[in-house]
Amino acid sequence: MSTQQLPVKGCAGLDLRGGIYLDAVVIGAGVAGLYQLHRLRDMGMSVRAYEAGSGVGGTWYWNRYPGARFDSQAEIYQYWFSEELYKSWQPSERFPAQPETERWLNHVADTLDLKKDIQFNTRIASAHFDEENEVWRIETTGGEKIVTQFLIACCGMLSAPLSDHFEGQASFKGQIYHTALWPKEPVDLKGKRVAVIGTGATGIQVIQTIAPEVGSMKIFVRTPQYIIPMRNPKYSKADWDQWSSRFHELKKRVRETFAGFDYDFDAGPWEEKTPEERTQVLESLWEDGSLSLWLASFPEMFFDEAVSEEVSEFVRGKMRERLGNDPKLCDLLIPTDYGFGTHRVPLENKYLEVYLQPNVETVDCKKTAITRVVPEGIETADGTVHEVDVIIMAVGFDAGSGALSRIDIRGRNNRSLKDQWQQEIRTSMGLQVHGYPNLFTTGAPLAPSAALCNMTTCLQQQVDWITGCIDYALKHGNQVVEATAEFEDDWVRHHDETAAKTLVVKTDSWYMGSNVEGKPRRLLSYIGGVGNYHKRCDELARDGYPGFQMH
Incomplete structure (x- = not known):
């Protein structure tokens, strides 16, 4: 990408109140934060990422508990902006463990020379929008002050334990x-x-x-x-060379599927198959040892209680066998009051x-x-x-909303995001929140990235959209971007209508915020499919970002 200097307002004549000025601030140095820093820096903006940890990695920095590892395959838990970067790192197995993933993200940061623009061991305490000057005034827990035009929150969807x-x-x-x-x-x-x-x-x-x-x-x-046994073969150089040869195919594929993986619901309609054919599909995906049984078998299990029960009973039968049909353990460890796939699997x-x-x-x-x-x-x-x-x-965790709620974020008219989300969790496609100009979000509620997605797929897509939106605004002489109330209302309505058709909303889980006392109940993740979400985002960009007011 060519570097260009965009006409950001800058700090001329602005009272910095003892702080520093940056064109953009990124909160977090995980999968999304690293890529967002790279994209904004490549646009010629002065940008810094602030990270609470002492190193990069986000989820893969903090979650170093015994056994922590991927459940997305290594070949698709990837950055897609550089084929050279993809080929430069060879995973040791299909589902690498935390230490290897942390090393990989350090490799990415070092390859792109990102660490020089990351301030570690720094937690953001507050971010208040200065309406008069149309900038964000940020303060760290250590008292450092920063003034910025654009604030991009890459805090993570599961980072508020x-x-x-x-x-x-x-x-x-x-x-x-x-x-x-x-x-x-x-x-x-x-x-x-x-x-x-x-x-x-x-x-x-x-x-x-x-x-x-x-x-x-x-x-x-x-x-x-409900569980699925992981099949985790080791990867040789020949294996990785084979995956690398499919880079462009995989890059396109993960943007189009329901959950951002390289597999999708391709088995055909449930009603058109015999019981034996259905079982054959389920057995094959069970043996695959990935999340494909959940996200690439029969979508009807998310809508039809009868189908849900049959798929659930298939999994229960597998679990009973492994527990030796011990009645006490089976009763305790095998779900019966909710369907397979309506919780995280x-x-x-x-x-x-x-x-x-x-x-x-x-x-x-x-x-x-x-x-x-x-x-x-x-x-x-x-x-x-x-x-x-x-x-x-x-x-x-206080999933989806918790990371941002723990920062004192105040938008126009001193409105508090924490207070607002204690009443109702709502966003504009998980990209902005009306009333908070120039605040962009990744991994936030009401987008697939809040839960129902291979995270690298959705986080990169959001970063690309945010970067494109900022670039468009600046090139057209605008300094401020804010989702309109009407756009947000329409998205929340569509989100809720889509969710209401599924069995997921009938199940208590962190997907619904049910694990946090007093948290407003709403499906945190958009369940209309990654491919559909990406298509809608692409349409907004193509049409000049309708629903996002700029001036």
């Missing part, structure tokens, strides 16, 4: 670890009495990984999960077999909920104190 979750945590005599705040230093669990709270995708990865080394393990189960490796170990005990939190943490361990509603040495909390 629910860490202070139970009464009495500070009284515990042992160690408490939150999976999203795992220390860099090795944690020795050998021979220890360990409690794991939570059995979502993260909890499953932790449980299956630490099971061989702990002395004993108590697993606190509230919501059982984790990939796993011998997770269910952990429960058959003699040193593993389960606690049914639906029958006896956790009431508090005490010095000796965890107390449940029946008065039992479960004594442990280590508590691992895999209790999730």
Whole structure:
């Protein structure tokens, strides 16, 4: 790309109030933040990314818990703007673990020489829109002040962990670890009495990984999960050369499919197949060992309760076999009150077999909920104190909206984004929020990137759209971009109408914000399909960004 100097307003005559001026500020140095920094810098803008961690990686910097790894295949969890960059890194396996992914993102940052424009160990405390000067005034938790024309939030959809979750945590005599705040230093669990709270995708990865080394393990189960066994072959140079040869094909493919993967719902209509043919499709995708059973089998399972039940029962049968048809474990670990795919579906490796170990005990939190943490361990509603040495909390996040809500963001008329989202979570396609001029977002609510997408696919698409929108505005002599109230209303209506047709909205999960007390209930992710979302974004760009007021 050629570098160009765009006519950004700049700081001439502007009271910086002891701060510095930048054309643009990027919050976060994960997958989206790195690419956004690269794109804006390539446009000739003065830009800096601010990152709370000490290194790049976002999710793959913070989530260094035992067993953390991809569930998108390495060949499509990629940047697509450079074939040379794609070919310059060879993954070791289909679903690489966290350390390798963090190294890959450092490789990207180093290749593009991005770190010189990233300020690490810096958390943004507030961002207030100065209406008179039409700039954002930003302050860090360390008191540093920045003034900027454009503010791009690449904070991540799962970056606001629910860490202070139970009464009495500070009284515990042992160690408490939150999976999203795992220390860099090795944690020795050998021979220890360990409690794991939570059995979502993260909890499953932790449980299956630490099971061989702990002395004993108590697993606190509230919501059982459907699972798919991961098939994770090693990749040779020849394998990667083959994937690399398909770079352009894959780049095009992931933009068009339902969830941004290289597979899609290509099996044909459910009603046109015999029971045997349906089972054959499900068996084939089960054996593939990826998320394809969820995102490339039969879309009818998201809409039709009868189809949902058949697919769910197929998975339940697989799970029963692995649990040895143990009635107690099957009742505790196999879902029956919601359908397969209406929750996040984790990939796993011998997770269910952990429960058959003699040193593993389960606690049914639906029958006896956790009431508090005490010095000796965890107390449940029946008065039992479960004594442990280590508590691992895999209790999730304030997803989609939490990262931005934890920053004091104020738009026109001093409106507070946190207060607004406590009443109703709404955005303009997850790209802007009406009332907050020149604030752009990635991974925000009401876009596929909030949950239902291969993240690299959707985050890059949003960065490209945001960059194109800023470029268009500046080239046409405009300094301010803001989604109109009418555009936002139309998108929220379309989002809700699309979601209401599915079974997902009938299920309590973090997808609906149900895991956070008091959070407004709305499907956080757009479920109309990545391909359709991308097409709509492309149309907006082609037509001069209708619905986005510029001046």
